[in-house]
Amino acid sequence: MADQDPLPIDASKFQRAADSPSPDDVPTPGLCGNQPNGGPYVPSKPETAATSTRAVIDMDRRWKNGTRLQVVFLTGDDAWGQAIRQAVRRIAVQWSDYANITFDFDQPAAHITVNLVPGSIPQLGWSVNWGSYNCFMGTDCLNMRKQFPSLPSMNLVFPPNLQNDPNLMDAEFSRVILHEFGHALGLIHEHQRPDRPIDWTPDVFSYYGAPPNNWSQQMVQEQIINAVQGGTLMGGAFDINSIMMYQYPQGLAAYKDGTPFVSPNNVILTPLDKVVVAMAYPVEGAPASNEQTLVPGEAARPGKIDVAGRVGRYKFQPQTEGVYTIATTGMPALVALLGKRDDPAGRMLAAEGANAKLTFRPKNVGQDYFVQVRHARPTKGTGDFQIAVTQVS
Ligand SMILES: [Zn+2]
Structure with missing residues (x-):
């Protein structure tokens, strides 16, 4: 460099x-x-x-x-x-x-x-x-x-x-x-x-x-x-x-x-x-969370950002066509949805808030989608949250 x-x-x-x-x-x-x-x-x-x-x-x-x-x-x-x-x-x-x-x-x-x-x-x-x-x-x-x-x-x-x-x-x-x-x-x-x-x-x-x-x-x-x-x-x-x-x-x-x-x-x-x-500029030394699998329709799952900069990682697979939501409650969060693991690929979506809700219609049912949860101030914040994926129509 x-x-x-x-x-x-x-x-x-x-x-x-x-x-x-x-x-x-x-x-x-x-x-x-x-x-x-x-x-x-x-x-x-x-x-x-x-x-x-x-x-x-x-x-x-x-x-x-x-x-x-x-x-x-x-x-x-x-x-x-x-x-x-x-x-x-x-x-x-x-x-x-x-x-x-x-x-x-x-x-x-x-x-x-x-x-x-x-x-x-x-x-x-x-x-x-x-x-x-x-x-x-x-x-x-x-x-x-x-x-x-x-x-x-x-x-x-x-x-x-x-x-x-x-x-x-x-x-x-x-x-x-x-x-x-x-x-x-x-x-x-x-x-x-x-x-x-x-x-x-x-x-x-x-x-x-x-x-x-x-x-x-x-x-x-x-x-x-x-x-x-x-x-x-x-x-x-x-x-x-x-x-x-x-x-x-x-x-x-x-x-x-x-x-x-x-x-x-x-x-x-x-x-x-x-x-x-x-x-592009991640906090260094924040250990990555293990990726967890979410199932649409299941109860919200608890998550935790216990070190500033840590990213909660999830994946899920839509099984039928329709509209889905990814929603968090708890700490103010930045939630990102990706079609490729850790790669925005020009298609990433994001939402934020104490009740962050991301609504989308998956193009590819039967394929994995990936979710990243950060604190709303990723370089500084920590907190607990819950996350769920729901098919709404
Ligand atoms: Zn300019």
Whole structure:
């Protein structure tokens, strides 16, 4: 594995541009401007323009499991910058409830450097404006800085006029910070995963070509249409609520059967977002539970997560076609259903809660399905639960 030690930073070398644009007419909310390869396009590095990547989570760009990721703010000493810093410290760490990764802020060296202000970054060919959000993917945050040590690996250039609408500000902080730190962990855009079950319409070009985005056709191709390719991908079923999915109004894409594709403004993590990073960054040293067999219709079976990070493992076999539920009671739980043992295979489903209930219609009766039960905060929680599988129709 490549060296993943944090690099020293010299924030004085990255300065706000003197001719920063006015924030008065900033289009908000803005979209994350990541490239399909997970990081922003670097003109001097042609490979960053190629769709050479992967998604959901790119297992090849993961940090070493258990890393304490050091995050340093390069800019934003004013009051608004301090407000953003506070939001980042509060929100980014949500990922640590699920991934075995810790974030340490304001260290003398950094894995991830964060810019909060507009400016130009000529080394990368960027113009960063109010509303510009992006991040290199996973370990590329550090790899880029081996070439350009004082440059940001993440841009969180929230426009100050968000303060005029505190509710919008809170939603935007949550949406953008969780999304960009998702990239920092190695997650790609949900809408660019190669197995997405949708087709785009030509209207996608005119929609994003118009204000407030004003994207070129190439930008639409790179941000939306091009699927991530190659690499080692790991993820669950297509999740329109994923924090890594853009918001799409009706008319831009359709499912294969013609159903219009729509996705909402996602500002929180979904059960699948949580399970995927829990699988990519598991707690080390939590002994695996033996797999138990559940029988549909039988009484609920007791289970226990006695060590943080332990996973309860089950399998069952539907014998007749119909609709089944997997339900837990007791501790707040994250429940995942898999068609292959320990392999999400792009089809995993998940549910969460103190009464987590997952409803599904098995395609393959007479074959094994697999269930994983985690505490709802897998890296921290323990507790007792009961689990049952029931055929409901
Ligand atoms: Zn993004």
